[in-house]
Amino acid sequence: MYDWVVLWDWVMIAARWLHVITAIAWIGSSFYFIALDLGLHRDRNLASGADGEEWQVHGGGFYHIQKYLVAPEAMPDHLIWFKWESYATWLSGFAMLVLVYYLGAELYLIDPTVMDLSVWQAVAISMASLAFGWIVYNAICKIFVNANQTLVMLALFVVLVGMSWFYTQVFSGRAALLHLGAFTASIMSGNVFFIIMPNQRIVVADLKAGRKPDPKYGKIAKQRSMHNNYLTLPVIFLMLSNHYPLVFATEWNWAIASLVFLMGVTIRHWFNTRHARKGNPHWTWAVTALLFLAIAWLSTAPMRTMPEPEAQLRGDALRYAAAPGFAEVVGIVQGRCSMCHAAEPSWDGLHWPPKGVVLETESEIAHQAARIVMQAGLTHAMPPGNRSFMEPEERARIVEWFRAAGGDPV
8 A cells, every 4th residue: 555655655746846847937938038028128220120129148149139019020930939838837736736735635725723624615615716816816907907007916915915814714824825826826827828828819810811910919918927927926935835834834824925925026126127227226125124024023923723632533534543553653753753743842943843744642643644654654754864763663663554544645
């Protein structure tokens, strides 16, 4: 049975690796094109009729780049469309959402102390919220299509703050912030799939038919690209947040997530202003530092406490707790692991349990069965450097217990 545990972990590794690779590709191209557009020299009369140009050097060669507001007089034979980076990032991210939070809903998605949901209810709320995000955002953009774009961003920020609070009232802290990142990333991918690409296809079709394209399509696409530019950094933070209990497992996690969006705006404003050669707004770094300090202060609020062990045992945890050898495993884990993985760790320098994993009670150990067997049974990843001197026989006992329970992380 534990062979399936290893295989499942490699499936997770492959999906995560794919997601990181495609995200790097999308974010890199997005940042580059925004910087390029802002940095174009538009004070030159170009014979080609282009809107602006830029000379760049990279990789031992020089590049002469020109941008057309609509299109050149003649369409090139080969036109590169930047879309699959976005699509692959969202699809691989949704696959991770399914693998980790849907199939592992009882461990990662549902927290009975927050809201006692069934698995299907939690998954339904998750999927519906992602669709809701795109519908509301798209409506805001259409309502304020001719308004100052700052107003659009303020309206979007209100929605994001509301969703930050909503998710923390429904899911576990870890899942809440991850979902807020997925919520925002879905808006960004929706911009590419539903707005940017269709508008560009309309322009290309008009050119091929000999019609003059309407410049509004390019204007709308640029607006959505700029929104994506400002949302990117908060999404990265939220996707990494599940590694840090100081972010997701605090009383004010929803406020922390909201402030992260403001930090993303201040950081991107500095870069965008610099790229556009409109000054050097150092004040943005001061504001960013203050926001970060505010987040650090909020994170010191009391960590969410676990309910009584008896109330926690549910689903697969019951099976692991009833398996032969569980009492011995509890003794091993409490003796070798709980000095770090405790609500108040006794290990010097640790103030919170690593990754928010607490292994003090039978209930907590039963719920973390798959992690324990992978980290301390099948591999020697834990304890780090075997600082608590876990014996090979103890690791074997953990594997035997997991096998006896018919352990399957799915």
